[in-house]
Amino acid sequence: MEPPSGPANRKHVPWNRLLLAVSLLTFGTPPTTAQLTIEVVPPLAAEGTDVLLLARNVTENPLGYTWYRGERVDNSRLIASYRADTNVTMKGPAHSGCETLYPNGTLLIQNVTQKDTGSYTLLILKFDLQNERQTRHLHIHRELPTPVITSNNSNPWEHKNTVVLTCGPDIQNTSYMWQINSQSLSSSTRLELSEDSRTVTVVTMTRNDTGPYVCEARNPVSVCRSDPFTMKVLYPVARPSLQASSTTVTEHEGPVVLTCLTNETGVSIRWFFKGQSLLLTRGMTLSLDNSTLTIDPVSRKDAGDYQCEVSNRANSRKSDPLRLHVTWQENTQALNVGTIVGIVIGLLLVLTLVAALGCFIFLHRGNWPPASTSGRGSSGSSVSHASLPDARSPVPIYQELLRPDTDVYCQINHKADVGH
DSSP, rough: OOOOOOOOOOOOOHHHHHHHHHHHHTSSSSSOOOEEEEESSSSSSEETTEEEEEEEESSOOOEEEEEEEESSOOGGEEEEEETTOOOOEEOTTTTOOEEETTTTTTTEEOOGGGGGGGEEEEEEOOTSSEEEEEEEEEEEEEEOOEEEEESSSSSBBBOOOOEEEEEEOOOOOOEEEEETTTEEOOBBBBEEEEESSSEEESSSGGGGGGOOOOEEEEEEEEEEEEBBOOOOOOOOOOOOOOEEEEEETTOOOEEEEEEEOOOOOOEEEEEEETTTTTOOOOEEEEEETEEEEEEOOOOOOGOEEEEEEEEEESEEEOOOOOEEEEOOOOOHHHHHHHHEEEHHHHHHHHHHHHHHHHHHHHGGGGGGOOOOOOOOTTSSSSGGGEEEEEEOOOOOHHHHHHHOOOOOOOOOTTTTTTTO
């Protein structure tokens, strides 16, 4: 960018220094018969500075000086007058309180404003009672404020909207320039500048036209630049893809790293598990930009479908599901112990039932009736002798037991008379 044609900033120059310079120029210059002129010091006057209207080529030993506001000699426009014979200065109706007239004819205006812009006329009265007059126009330039860029569309869609950027405020006698990405605007069919260069039109906005944009305002006394302005262009995001370091893993092993792959910039990323927003559990960590999900160690509860979603201010897209398989082995030792315990308990129950049944049979076997009851014994019970194999004389039981071919029969009668 080219340097400004005028000074960027004007410091407030004390008026006494200006007067000193004027005195050296005025009194150090020999008299001349050249035509009277008025010089503005400094030539480019900015608001808030002090300005001298310096009389040049003044006739020698004049009777007095008179300054008027405007181009006419009118007492209603009189600023101040000076008489050399009495060394007296008088103020006129047009005096604002900021003007000072010096004996050499120089008029000082302190802390100038836009109201001081206009014509000033100097009238000199010579000894021959002839008048000499000269008029000079004074222009006061504004110290420019920092410009601001505004847009007619804060959320333009790519390939759909046209955007107009405006540099403000609009100030007279001010020129404007634009930059995009620190480069001057190049000629393009999609970039159009207004006649006064205050506005730039971007036809059919794309994401490459986001900026930043900077506008520059300048006048002869100052140059100001706006803050960078960056547009946010809306565009549909592309579908991301999901990549895993492994899709099948054994429980309690890891890590498994899931990566959301996208070429989009300026997007946010979310994760989903089994169709629901992912709630991070113990062992899960996300990267700072949410693009990678790490699971370490892996649990069987982590098995299922994973998805990532990218979104911008316009819309969002999800990746296809990626299924993570988690394998595990049952605890065989624990199952065997359980089976053994069950078997032992079952056996104990069976043995208990068998023992109870044996005791029941043993205790109640005497209550069973004999096979035949045709006779009665001494206790009134019927006994059939024909049912016995042989009717022989009693033999001690131990002798009968010594004979292997002998069948032994016994009868227990619980109803026998215990009194016999």
